[in-house]
Amino acid sequence: MHFFRQAASVALLFGSLASAARVLVDWDIGYVNLDRDGHSPRRAIGVNGALPIPPVFATKGDTLVIKVRNSLDVSTSIHAHGLFQNGTSYMDGPAMVTQCGIPPGHSFTYEYEADHAGTFWLHGHDHHQNSDGLRTPLIVRERREPHRYDDEYLLSLEDWYQFEFADRLKDTLDPTKSFPPPPSFPYALFNGYPTTPTLKFKPGKTYRIRIVNMSTTEWFQFNLPGHQMRVVEADGEHSRPSAVDGLDMGPGERYSVLVTAHPTDSHNYHYNATLYAGFVPKIEDKNPRYYQGLIEYREGAPIMPTTEPRNFKWVNDVELCALSGNPPLPVDRQIELTIGGSLFTTGQILDVINNITYAQPKIPTLHSALSLGSPLHMNESLYGPQTHAIVLRHLESVELTVNSPNSLPHPMHLHGHAFQIIEYGSLANRSEPVRRFSPEFNAPMQRDTIVVPVNSYVKLRFRADNPGVWLFHCHMDIHFGMGMALTFVEAPDVLRQRQQVPDSMLELCRAQGVRTEGNGAGNAGFDLTGLPAPPVRVLRNGPALPPTE
Numbered sequence: 125m126h127f128f129r130q131a132a133s134v135a136l137l138f139g140s141l142a143s144a145a146r147v148l149v150d151w152d153i154g155y156v157n158l159d160r161d162g163h164s165p166r167r168a169i170g171v172n173g174a175l176p177i178p179p180v181f182a183t184k185g186d187t188l189v190i191k192v193r194n195s196l197d198v199s200t201s202i203h204a205h206g207l208f209q210n211g212t213s214y215m216d217g218p219a220m221v222t223q224c225g226i227p228p229g230h231s232f233t234y235e236y237e238a239d240h241a242g243t244f245w246l247h248g249h250d251h252h253q254n255s256d257g258l259r260t261p262l263i264v265r266e267r268r269e270p271h272r273y274d275d276e277y278l279l280s281l282e283d284w285y286q287f288e289f290a291d292r293l294k295d296t297l298d299p300t301k302s303f304p305p306p307p308s309f310p311y312a313l314f315n316g317y318p319t320t321p322t323l324k325f326k327p328g329k330t331y332r333i334r335i336v337n338m339s340t341t342e343w344f345q346f347n348l349p350g351h352q353m354r355v356v357e358a359d360g361e362h363s364r365p366s367a368v369d370g371l372d373m374g375p376g377e378r379y380s381v382l383v384t385a386h387p388t389d390s391h392n393y394h395y396n397a398t399l400y401a402g403f404v405p406k407i408e409d410k411n412p413r414y415y416q417g418l419i420e421y422r423e424g425a426p427i428m429p430t431t432e433p434r435n436f437k438w439v440n441d442v443e444l445c446a447l448s449g450n451p452p453l454p455v456d457r458q459i460e461l462t463i464g465g466s467l468f469t470t471g472q473i474l475d476v477i478n479n480i481t482y483a484q485p486k487i488p489t490l491h492s493a494l495s496l497g498s499p500l501h502m503n504e505s506l507y508g509p510q511t512h513a514i515v516l517r518h519l520e521s522v523e524l525t526v527n528s529p530n531s532l533p534h535p536m537h538l539h540g541h542a543f544q545i546i547e548y549g550s551l552a553n554r555s556e557p558v559r560r561f562s563p564e565f566n567a568p569m570q571r572d573t574i575v576v577p578v579n580s581y582v583k584l585r586f587r588a589d590n591p592g593v594w595l596f597h598c599h600m601d602i603h604f605g606m607g608m609a610l611t612f613v614e615a616p617d618v619l620r621q622r623q624q625v626p627d628s629m630l631e632l633c634r635a636q637g638v639r640t641e642g643n644g645a646g647n648a649g650f651d652l653t654g655l656p657a658p659p660v661r662v663l664r665n666g667p668a669l670p671p672t673e
């Protein structure tokens with residue numbers, strides 16, 4: 125059995141008495157050769173010589189101390205997906221956004237507060253190393269959880285490919301190859317293994333099951349036929365319990381559900397997990413892939429036959445209601461973003477946000493924000509033409525409208541914040557949104573990742589109350605690699621007064637000959653020489669290019 129169970133009851137009993145602790149994590153990141161899914165022996169990225177990486181458990185207010193040694197032959201960095209890094213933007217992790225990657229042979233220690241409770245994950249944020257194994261859940265418990273339960277289980281879901289990410293991206297970007305490249309269908313991993321773990325239930329007890337979707341590309345569906353699931357958390361925000369039959373989760377998303385066991389142990393049950401890609405055709409035994417696990421009340425008990433409920437109800441972001449009761453934010457500023465693919469004169473199809481395909485600048489954007497000085501730090505162009513910087517003013521409330529005229533859903537993730545989900549609907553029918561936050565629910569949920577459905581738009585709101593440099597990007601790693609990202613440079617004036625990058629972090633740049641001051645090209649003032657000219661889109665009159673990945 126490989127369900128990670130920590131004695132939740134002990135933590136619940138003593139948690140409120142204990143004071144903040146330091147949670148030490150020591151990771152030597154290196155290559156491992158192994159066959160994770162039983163079908164594809166390959167090179168992967170693990171820590172301390174192994175995969176899966178043990179999950180990290182902390183309590184809100186603890187200090188996480190993550191010591192990383194890089195034994196790879198390329199740079200690496202670690203991001204705590206879902207933590208806000210309030211006051212420590214430089215610890216956020218994405219390479220060339222908030223830091224230079226940790227060079228091969230070097231070590232670096234991340235140190236920051238577990239600033240809110242919930243279900244998060246730690247993953248590599250340089251060279252898309254999360255796709256090659258560098259990812260594990262990060263559970264931050266409340267000192268007093270608002271929902272009552274007897275015990276908890278953690279279930280992480282991953283898609284696992286036969287080929288290394290770099291090879292898949294190379295094929296995708298090669299203009300001489302067919303686009304998109306022929307799909308290679310991944311297998312699912314559960315808590316890092318190819319088999320489904322058994323959930324042991326005791327009659328009458330209530331369990332919290334935390335489900336973390338650490339997938340790179342593929343969606344997961346999860347349900348427990350014969351049991352009711354009540355969603356109580358999404359991406360670190362508590363919700364009012366909401367009864368659902370199934371979870372449909374995009375890459376990066378997390379949920380906690382409460383499940384109350386039946387009063388007797390007369391039967392065992394099955395649970396279902398399905399790995400699928402809705403954007404490629406169905407192929408038997410490949411897409412979707414169906415997995416079944418056991419809910420065991422008593423060893424050897426007969427399996428209770430179940431049928432799918434009529435009117436099967438999936439969890440729905442917009443219908444969930446935040447337990448915090450916070451009303452929707454006012455809107456000071458509206459930002460409209462259109463995401464999708466575009467053909468370039470290089471023959472490549474790249475992904476764009478408002479026609480810009482993201483590429484890393486010559487120095488980390490945070491270093492530019494801290495060194496350009498006023499008023500230059502307000503000039504978005506100076507961060508580099510492909511950094512796609514959007515400068516936010518301190519404390520303004522932003523409404524982002526994300527339009528996706530695409531045949532693929534995109535899980536968009538914002539660093540440094542959780543956004544309120546206000547509305548979504550079809551692009552063809554904006555006057556009639558499919559869902560809109562309604563006073564009936566009176567408190568929109570906040571999440572850090574949202575799946576923007578096909579040919580749809582979503583409206584998201586957040587307040588710029590966390591000075592820093594925050595990436596907004598698609599969490600399908602291949603799309604991030606194709607350029608679907610932009611950078612919010614939030615309150616550079618306040619940032620300069622409040623935050624100073626530790627010297628050990630600047631050292632990471634110096635070791636690689638990367639400058640730590642200047643604009644996106646690493647130069648002073650307006651001089652952007654040294655940055656390549658952005659690639660040029662092929663413009664067509666008439667009908668738009670067919671939507672692409």
Ligand SMILES: *[C@@H]1O[C@H](CO)[C@@H](O)[C@H](O)[C@H]1NC(C)=O
Pocket residue numbers: 281337338339340341342343344345346371372373374375376377400401535600
């Ligand atoms: C996990 O994320 C992948 C990729 O976005 C998505 O296809 C899948 O449905 C998600 N699974 C769950 C259970 O959320």
Ligand SMILES: *[C@@H]1O[C@H](CO)[C@@H](O)[C@H](O)[C@H]1NC(C)=O
Pocket residue numbers: 347349395396414416431432433
């Ligand atoms: C669970 O999976 C089994 C086998 O794949 C399928 O027959 C059944 O309909 C599924 N049940 C639900 C509720 O999805």
Ligand SMILES: *[C@@H]1O[C@H](CO)[C@@H](O)[C@H](O)[C@H]1NC(C)=O
Pocket residue numbers: 478479663664
């Ligand atoms: C993107 O380019 C198209 C022309 O191809 C133009 O119509 C559109 O307004 C541009 N979008 C933005 C946000 O600049």
Ligand SMILES: *[C@@H]1O[C@H](CO)[C@@H](O)[C@H](O)[C@H]1NC(C)=O
Pocket residue numbers: 552553556
């Ligand atoms: C727009 O949505 C409304 C409500 O769902 C529907 O009645 C109407 O037919 C839709 N119009 C179009 C053009 O899709």
Ligand SMILES: *[C@@H]1O[C@H](CO)[C@@H](O)[C@H](O)[C@H]1NC(C)=O
Pocket residue numbers: 208210540541542589590
């Ligand atoms: C960051 O901290 C400030 C000051 O405590 C607080 O007002 C703000 O809401 C925090 N923002 C986030 C995103 O945590």
Ligand SMILES: *[C@@H]1O[C@H](CO)[C@@H](O)[C@H](O)[C@H]1NC(C)=O
Pocket residue numbers: 503504505506650651652
């Ligand atoms: C912002 O920087 C760009 C790029 O150097 C420059 O062309 C532009 O004039 C600057 N804008 C302002 C208002 O200084």
Ligand SMILES: [Cu+2]
Pocket residue numbers: 533534535598599600603604608
């Ligand atoms: Cu995407």
